[in-house]
Amino acid sequence: MVQIPAKPTPSDPMDQGQYIDRDCTTLSRHVLEQLNSFSPDAQDISALMNRIGLAGKLIARRLSRAGLVDDALGFTGSVNVQGEEVKQMDLYSNSVFISVFKQSGLVCRLASEEMENPYYIPENCPVGRYTLLYDPLDGSSNLDTNLNVGSIFSIRQQEGNDEDGTASDLLQHGHKQIGAGYILYGPSTLLVYSIGTGVHSFTLDPSLGEFILADENIKVPDHGPVYSVNEGNFWQWDESIRDYIRYVHRHDGYTARYSGALVGDIHRILYQGGVFLYPGTVKKPEGKLRLLYESAPMAYLMEQAGGQASTGTEEIMDVVPEKLHQRTPLVIGSKEDVTLVKSFIQDRERRDQK
Numbered sequence: 001m002v003q004i005p006a007k008p009t010p011s012d013p014m015d016q017g018q019y020i021d022r023d024c025t026t027l028s029r030h031v032l033e034q035l036n037s038f039s040p041d042a043q044d045i046s047a048l049m050n051r052i053g054l055a056g057k058l059i060a061r062r063l064s065r066a067g068l069v070d071d072a073l074g075f076t077g078s079v080n081v082q083g084e085e086v087k088q089m090d091l092y093s094n095s096v097f098i099s100v101f102k103q104s105g106l107v108c109r110l111a112s113e114e115m116e117n118p119y120y121i122p123e124n125c126p127v128g129r130y131t132l133l134y135d136p137l138d139g140s141s142n143l144d145t146n147l148n149v150g151s152i153f154s155i156r157q158q159e160g161n162d163e164d165g166t167a168s169d170l171l172q173h174g175h176k177q178i179g180a181g182y183i184l185y186g187p188s189t190l191l192v193y194s195i196g197t198g199v200h201s202f203t204l205d206p207s208l209g210e211f212i213l214a215d216e217n218i219k220v221p222d223h224g225p226v227y228s229v230n231e232g233n234f235w236q237w238d239e240s241i242r243d244y245i246r247y248v249h250r251h252d253g254y255t256a257r258y259s260g261a262l263v264g265d266i267h268r269i270l271y272q273g274g275v276f277l278y279p280g281t282v283k284k285p286e287g288k289l290r291l292l293y294e295s296a297p298m299a300y301l302m303e304q305a306g307g308q309a310s311t312g313t314e315e316i317m318d319v320v321p322e323k324l325h326q327r328t329p330l331v332i333g334s335k336e337d338v339t340l341v342k343s344f345i346q347d348r349e350r351r352d353q354k
Helices: 013-023 027-035 040-064 088-102 140-145 231-236 239-250 262-272 291-304 335-353
Strands: 075-079 085-087 107-112 130-138 149-157 177-185 189-194 200-205 210-215 226-228 274-278 308-310 330-333
Touching (some): 027 040, 027 200, 040 130, 040 149, 040 189, 040 200, 088 107, 088 130, 088 140, 088 149, 107 291, 130 291, 140 149, 149 262, 177 291, 189 291, 226 262, 239 335, 262 291, 262 330, 274 335, 291 308, 291 330, 308 335, 330 335
Parallel strands (some): 107 130, 226 274
Antiparallel strands (some): 075 085, 130 149, 149 177, 189 200, 200 210, 274 330, 308 330
16 A cells, blocks of 8 residues: 655644645735735735636636536627627626626726727726726637637726727737736636736635635746647748748657647646747738737736747737737747747748848
8 A cells, every 4th residue: 555645744833834825825915925015006906816816716617517507608699890700608708807897996998809899987987097908718619629718818007098988098019018817717727927027827726716826937948849830721821830830840859739729828838838829821911819818918928937929020019009909920939939930930031032
C-alpha cells in the first residue's frame, strides 16, 4: 500500500497563518495588494474586477447546466453586427455583463462585439468613469460539443462626456487600457487578469463562490512548441504565412494545437509557450478578430507576461482603430515565435519589392 506523506504541519502558529493567507487570497483583495493602495481609485478597480468575476460565476453556472435547461444551447435565429449567427449563450452572456454592471455606479458604458452600439447606463454616467469592452462568450461555436469557451474583457478610463454618444474616445491605441483579461470556462473556471502589474490567475472555488489566487506573475516562455492556427484556411493566406507553416512542418519540436476558442488557445500558450495566429485571408484581409474586444485585451495581457502581439506588420497595442468593431490579423505569443512569424512576412515583402 502506497503511503502518501502528510503535508508538514508548521509548529509556529504564524506559519499556519501563512498557509491560510495563501489559500484565501481572493480576487478583490489581490487587486488592492497589486495597487498597494486603498485609495478610491484602487477600490474602484477592485470593485470592477469583482463585478467581472461575478459575471464569470453566473455564466459558468449556466454553462454547467447547459444541457439541462431550456434556451441554453442552439441559435437564436438572429444575426449580430458582425454578420454572425447568435447563439442562445451569446445572448445570455451579454445580458449578464450588462446586468452585473447596471447598478455598479462604476461603468458608464459597455461595448460588446454582440452590440452594434455601446450600451449606456445613464444612472451611472454622472459618477462612472470607466468603460468595459468585452467579448461575452468567445468560441461559442464550441458549445454544442461541450468544448472550452471563454469571456474576454478590457477596462478603459472614460475620456470626456461622450455627449454625441459615438464613444469616439474608445478609438485609441491599446496602451489606453488600464486592465484586461479573460475567463476560461473548462474543467475549472479560471480568471486571468492584469492591471499593469504582471499577469495573475485565479481559480473559482465553487464551495466558497470565490476566485482564489492560483498563480502570480505568470511569464510566457520566450519560445514554445505550440503553434495554434486554423490550417483549413491554408490556401486563403498570404504566401508568407504559408511559408511559416511549411517551416514548422519541416522542423522538429513543433506541435499543432487549435481549439476554435481564442481564450483556450491563448491560455495554453501563456503557460507552455508558442504562437497563436489568425491572419487575414484573400476574402478577409483584415482578419476575423475584433481589435477592441479580442486582440487588444489579449495583447495587453501577453505583453505583461513578457510576450508579443502583432498584426504581422504592426504591434497590436499601437493600432488605432477607425471604428468600434474593427478587425485585425493577430500573431501573438512567445517573443521568439512571434518574431519568427514576422520575419517570414518581412522576407516575403522584400522579395515582392524586387
